Amino acid sequence: MTYAIAAEGLRKRYGHTLALDGVDLAVGEGTVHGLLGPNGAGKTTAVRILTTLSRPDGGAARVAGFDVVRQAADVRRGIGLVGQHAALDEVLSGRQNLVMFGRLHHLRPAAARARADELLARFGLADTDTKPVGHYSGGMRRRLDLAVGMICSPPVLFLDEPTTGLDPRGRTEVWEAVRGLVAEGTTVLLTTQYLEEADQLASRVSVVDAGRVVAEGSPDELKSALGGDRLDVVVRHTADLPAAAAIVGRVTGARGDVSVDVDADSRRVGAPVRDRSAALPEVLRALDAAGITVEDIAVRRPTLDEVFLHLTGTENSTENSTRKGAAA
Amino acid sequence: MSMTVTAPEIPRTAAARLRWALADGWTVTLRDLTHWARKPGQVVAGLLFPVMIVLMFGYVFGGGMAVPGGGDYREYLMPGMYAMTMLFGIEATFTAVARDAAKGVTDRFRSLPIASSAVVLGRSVADMLNTVLGLLVMIACGLAVGWRWHEGAVRAALAVGLLLLLRFAFLWVGIYLGLTLGGPEAVMAVQILVWPIGFLSSAFAWTGTMPGWLAAVAEWNPLSATMAATRDLFGNPGAGGTTWIAEHAAVMALVWPLLLIAVFLPLSVRRYRRLDR
Ligand SMILES: Nc1ncnc2c1ncn2[C@@H]1O[C@H](COP(=O)(O)OP(=O)(O)OP(=O)(O)O)[C@@H](O)[C@H]1O
Ligand SMILES: [Mg+2]
Numbered sequence: 001m002t003y004a005i006a007a008e009g010l011r012k013r014y015g016h017t018l019a020l021d022g023v024d025l026a027v028g029e030g031t032v033h034g035l036l037g038p039n040g041a042g043k044t045t046a047v048r049i050l051t052t053l054s055r056p057d058g059g060a061a062r063v064a065g066f067d068v069v070r071q072a073a074d075v076r077r078g079i080g081l082v083g084q085h086a087a088l089d090e091v092l093s094g095r096q097n098l099v100m101f102g103r104l105h106h107l108r109p110a111a112a113r114a115r116a117d118e119l120l121a122r123f124g125l126a127d128t129d130t131k132p133v134g135h136y137s138g139g140m141r142r143r144l145d146l147a148v149g150m151i152c153s154p155p156v157l158f159l160d161e162p163t164t165g166l167d168p169r170g171r172t173e174v175w176e177a178v179r180g181l182v183a184e185g186t187t188v189l190l191t192t193q194y195l196e197e198a199d200q201l202a203s204r205v206s207v208v209d210a211g212r213v214v215a216e217g218s219p220d221e222l223k224s225a226l227g228g229d230r231l232d233v234v235v236r237h238t239a240d241l242p243a244a245a246a247i248v249g250r251v252t253g254a255r256g257d258v259s260v261d262v263d264a265d266s267r268r269v270g271a272p273v274r275d276r277s278a279a280l281p282e283v284l285r286a287l288d289a290a291g292i293t294v295e296d297i298a299v300r301r302p303t304l305d306e307v308f309l310h311l312t313g314t315e316n317s318t319e320n321s322t323r324k325g326a327a328a
Numbered sequence: 329m330s331m332t333v334t335a336p337e338i339p340r341t342a343a344a345r346l347r348w349a350l351a352d353g354w355t356v357t358l359r360d361l362t363h364w365a366r367k368p369g370q371v372v373a374g375l376l377f378p379v380m381i382v383l384m385f386g387y388v389f390g391g392g393m394a395v396p397g398g399g400d401y402r403e404y405l406m407p408g409m410y411a412m413t414m415l416f417g418i419e420a421t422f423t424a425v426a427r428d429a430a431k432g433v434t435d436r437f438r439s440l441p442i443a444s445s446a447v448v449l450g451r452s453v454a455d456m457l458n459t460v461l462g463l464l465v466m467i468a469c470g471l472a473v474g475w476r477w478h479e480g481a482v483r484a485a486l487a488v489g490l491l492l493l494l495r496f497a498f499l500w501v502g503i504y505l506g507l508t509l510g511g512p513e514a515v516m517a518v519q520i521l522v523w524p525i526g527f528l529s530s531a532f533a534w535t536g537t538m539p540g541w542l543a544a545v546a547e548w549n550p551l552s553a554t555m556a557a558t559r560d561l562f563g564n565p566g567a568g569g570t571t572w573i574a575e576h577a578a579v580m581a582l583v584w585p586l587l588l589i590a591v592f593l594p595l596s597v598r599r600y601r602r603l604d605r
Binding site: 051052053077079085086088090096101103104132 | 363366431438440442
């Protein structure tokens, strides 16, 4: 397999902060690779190095076939960058932004205008074309920002948290656009706080924490690594939660090392299970015997959220869960 | 997607690369010109601000100002105001550069396959065009309040050339500060720098009326060199002096800007390339 992005031992230090501490990455051509990590993990730093905006202190990387330090100009020809914060001219209209950046990609004036109109239509911005970007909503800005990053259908596209701040519809639009690009052969490196996004789009995921890759694999592999299936019980009364947690813990064999999750807001108790066919009826029977009313019970695969929490020990800040570990 | 667009090959010959850099520079300049068209109020305010100062000093404070040789105060004031206008330009350059850096637009430019010189070139052409416009407005204002050039068109044109050279030097100071000081809010800091430099010169008052140490500071101010040199070229009162620096104003009006350019141009280019935030 040829790699569109190949990085080895990337290191970057800012003063006393080691932003990257030996990051390896291998992204196959035409795939979507997710870079997942809590705030300050080093995602943006990695993207900045791979897009030639910043020099690594150590290690090496090749993007689109060229070295990011020694052949920066060639790398720039093969990449598109959509940074974490919208980078647009706020006085110009969306169309004027697209035409300007198209011209800077050396499209002829007519081609730049045609491309601008096409992208405005595709991202649902066609009716805003004379409004200055400064008056756009956050979501519109984000979509325009993406459109600018896609002007030249770059072979390798970097998206740093592309859907942060978008409503569900905007997010779906972005996902569709990314899928469309990938179908044409574009390679995408995507950083995200939304684990669902990595699950939806990425074929492989690197989990980054404190400047290091702590896990790498397909979303399914990462989920299996957490230990198979999980059992979830939702009870009717919050007061029943401790008793339910104790029962679930006993049946699934959870001890001090494997925790039972209790979420008071959704009145949910969850734990990993080894033998799903035996555990489900047993838990139901035990709960019934204890007089606890069950609203919902299911065995399911772990979410990437749980993988993330397990690997980094950090609550994903964008999900407002109040999950607490409770050993039964 | 209905249309796949790919970027053309990077040109390999020096001539083709230069053509690209010029084209990219022009694209960046056009962007600024579009700003003017979309925000004409801001442009007009920028042009009228120095006019207001002329009226204030020319008519409100001007009566009490001593002019060497007893010349007309407004004749003395105008060349000073022209140079001041060049100085105020720093704020415009700074704000534009700092805003782009803060908004990530600079980073986006840096991730594109364009020469770093192109962005800077585009910025300087736009600012110089704005300056020429501003200078024309100021000259019209000067003519309206009774200022004249007395030594012929050639020497007047030379004086304008010196003023534009000074603005070009300040342009690089503005770019460097814009890339170095954080966001556009820091324009306050730049104003705190700009105003004393403007007033501690021979713009409004003849240095002969200042206490000794202040006169020395004002005379060594790069602005004063350009002011004295242009007063001489326009044939306005107040040129010349007894100190070394005042006698060599014409040379210093070249030396100061060239020195500023020699320092701040390479600093800015380095800062732009290394911008690592
Ligand atoms: N220019 C800089 N100067 C100093 N420290 C920096 C700089 N850029 C990043 N850092 C530090 O490096 C670390 C990694 O930052 P980075 O922006 O790469 O994280 P991130 O994973 O993108 O986080 P987020 O999810 O919040 O965007 C952080 O501790 C950050 O404070
Ligand atoms: Mg980031």
